[in-house]
Amino acid sequence: MQASDVITLVLGGVRSGKSEVAERLAGPGPGTYLATGLVAPDDDDFAERVARHRARRPPAWATVEEPRAVPEVLARLHGPVLLDALGTWVANDLRPDIDGLVDALVSRRGDTVVVSEEVGLGVHPVSEVGRLFADVLGQANRRIADVADRCLLVVAGRVIELPAGAGCPSGGDGPVPPGPRDDERRPGSEGPGDAVPAGASAGVSMETFGPAVGGLRQAVGFLTPLGGPAAPGPAALAWFPVVGVLLGLVLGGIWWATEDRLGPLAAAALVVGADLALTGALHFDGLLDSADGLLPHLPVERRLAVMADPNVGAFAVAAGGSALLLRTAALAALGAARPLLLAALWSLARTAMAITALSGRYARSHGLASSFLPDRGASAAQRAGPRPSVFVPAVAGAVLAVGLAAADELRCLIAVLAAGLGAAGVAALARRRIGGFTGDTLGAAGVVAETAGLLVAAAVLR
DSSP states (O other), X not given: OOTTOOEEEXXXXXXXXXXXXXXXXXXXXXXXXXXXXXXXXXXXXXXXXXXXXXXXXXXXXXXXXXSSOHHHHHHHOOSOEEEEOHHHHHHHOSSOOHHHHHHHHHHSSSOEEEEEEOGGGSOOOSSHHHHHHHHHHHXXXXXXXXXXXXXXXXXXXXXXXXXXXXXXXXOTTSOOOOOOOGGGSOTTOOSTTOSOOGGGGTTTOOOSOSSOOOHHHHHHHHHSSOSOOOOOOHHHHTTHHHHHHHHHHHHHHHHHHHHHHHOHHHHHHHHHHHHHHHTTTXXXXXXHHHHHHHSSOOOHHHHHHHHHOOSOOHHHHHHHHHXXXXXXXXXXXXXXXXXXXXXXXHHHHHHHHHHHHHHSOBSSSSSGGGGGOTTTTSOTTXXXXXXXXXXXXXXXXXXXXXXXXXXXXXXXXXXXXXXXXXXXXXXXXXXHHHSSBOXXXXXXXXXXXXXXXXXXXXXXXX
């Protein structure tokens, strides 16, 4: 961990003011708010609590909701992160990957503030599930405290700095002073003394980013597990076509190297598996979520809730299984390896993602894909119109896809056209069903584009 990368653990009971304290420590941003709780369609009370949190959050902070795979998502984010909260993460999965979370915290670049419930101060649970929850969360709190640079306990809006011990190797910059006067409170705070004044957070301030992260690194870090964690931003979208080319060439190289030894079917299956590995199954996961949310007959709110649910339904199984079979069959039918064709199709797929993200309407009020919007603090209506920067990835993607396809064989241009139509079809379905795009529909559009291109290529090139 870099010397400037600080981990802060903020503990407290229910309604103690711990989230407000953490938000004050995190600063005005920019950064990422990693939320572990999801709002069920019929849970009005929790929805109201989440709405209050969003209202007081600075607009420069992007919000990412992830109920289970918190270590994986945290490792991908670069820069300041506020993780709120461990309690809901444990409640979502009573066998959480605590080791993975600790590894992500100590290895990532950027300051991290972690919010958690202190279970040791409550009533002893009477149920077996309740006792298991308390045990697991208590273990998680201790593990995070062992690697944290600073531990704070919030009681009734008052902040107590815990002394260094087995955990919390550093006591920070001295005791935390009392909360600010009412006229000094940040708008949205619920009571005096529930937030730490700016001077108290000098040791853990996350207002300053590390070295600037370029768009290429952001694109590689987001679209693949390679290149180190990096939070996505608008600059990354211009590099999506280039990352697509690189992925396609790597997969084409694997195809070329294995087709003679393994035969066309086994080589094709290996390429499909390698694609899942090189993309972290990110786009495939989007296809599964989009199938469950877009295909059945549901109201818009329910569609978005289903797409945010980590569980997999029948539509996802059917769509995912079909995609894997069709991609494998198409590659096997092509026979000889065609790295340039794969580079063209994979570039076109990510070009379509970038164009949709920059020209479409974001269907949620928050989420991972909102990080790509250059005006994250604007209203949904303000974000709905096209943006001039859409032409950068559009032109780059068109030149790369058409040039690579033509260099392989002119008939490959038909496959590129089919890939574009496939991506456009998914985007149109998303607009009709949920009023815009989400991160899941972007991933689905990419998978559909690649699959459609491969099938048409197999038909015209054999």
